[in-house]
Amino acid sequence: MDNKDLVQKAGSELFIDRDLGAIDRWWAADYRQHSAMVGDGPEALRGLVENVPADFRYEPVRILADGDLVAMHGTYYGFGPVPLVAFDVFRVADGKLAEHWDALQPAVAETASGRSQVDGPAEVTAPEQTEASRAVVMGFVEAVLKGGQADRIGEFISSEQYHQHNPAVPDGLDGLGAALKAWAEQGITVEYGTVHRSVAEGEFVLTQSEGLLGGKPTVFYDLFRVDGGKIVEHWDVVADIPESLPHGNGLF
Incomplete structure (x- = not known):
């Protein structure tokens, strides 16, 4: 399994299936967190997942892999009153998610260009x-x-x-x-x-x-x-x- 597949599988099992056992399978015991939304380590992540609302979901648009880093671009629904456009970056080590950074911004209904904050080409072709x-x-x-x-x-x-x-x-x-x-x-x-x-x-x-x-x-x-x-x-x-x-x- 390559790093892209690992990150996608881990996220799907934890946030879509709500399988807390995914934390033990896919997250390192010394998981290091940089997000402003959750504390350090696997247990803080467990607490976050246990408290997200029933209608929470994540819609990925792009995923990039570069060495031990995997970046995802997508939209979170259910964290607040409006969807949140986000970038997540994970560092993978020894087949586990070892570190995470992110930034989130409210989605808007209209942009100056008429394009959405996430649309456009998504697949790596070159x-x-x-x-x-x-x-x-x-x-x-x-x-x-x-x-x-x-x-x-x-x-x-x-x-x-x-x-x-x-x-x-x-x-x-x-x-x-x-x-x-x-x-x-x-x-x-x-x-x-x-x-x-x-x-x-x-x-x-x-x-x-x-x-x-x-x-x-x-x-x-x-x-x-x-x-x-x-x-x-x-x-x-x-x-x-x-x-x-x-x-x-x-x-x-």
């Missing part, structure tokens, strides 16, 4: 381009998102196609420019700091970063699709970094 895709995305993150070199956006993002799934940003380079200008006029600054990890497979690259949004500590999960050496699509989840967590491991 596994041979993994490292080339990662290089393009990391170049963009370092130069533009961290370095503030907005004049270099065209080096990394396609001028012919840029499909956007951020709720507030329209499609295209012009849409991105308009959104950045509007935020600046409102005094909303976006500052990327440390990029903690990337998960890449084929044409998809997910980055996990921390920084400031309007001066508030923020976690940024950005998923990019690369085609022809340029970024052609973007999804994200942006969430506040809370002052306290139910564990001592931090969000990263």
Whole structure:
């Protein structure tokens, strides 16, 4: 069983079948948690599952595997009054889920682009381009998102196609420019700091970063699709970094 299958099987048995024995089968005894929603270790996970509502469900859309990391992109229903779009990242060790990070953001009914926060291509079709895709995305993150070199956006993002799934940003380079200008006029600054990890497979690259949004500590999960050496699509989840967590491991 590969890591993708392991993560999917573990999640299905625990959250869909509500089989608490799945924790013993698929989670490491020293399971390390970074989520803001649950404490450390298998027992905290057991308590979470025992208390989720009967109508709780998760709808996965994308899954990427990169070495010992598996990233999932999908939507949770039943955690609150509105669905939550989420990225989950798991580290697999010795056939068990050993570590977990996530970020969740409320789903919205309408976005600036007319696309949903999760729709679009989902299957990896070009596994041979993994490292080339990662290089393009990391170049963009370092130069533009961290370095503030907005004049270099065209080096990394396609001028012919840029499909956007951020709720507030329209499609295209012009849409991105308009959104950045509007935020600046409102005094909303976006500052990327440390990029903690990337998960890449084929044409998809997910980055996990921390920084400031309007001066508030923020976690940024950005998923990019690369085609022809340029970024052609973007999804994200942006969430506040809370002052306290139910564990001592931090969000990263």
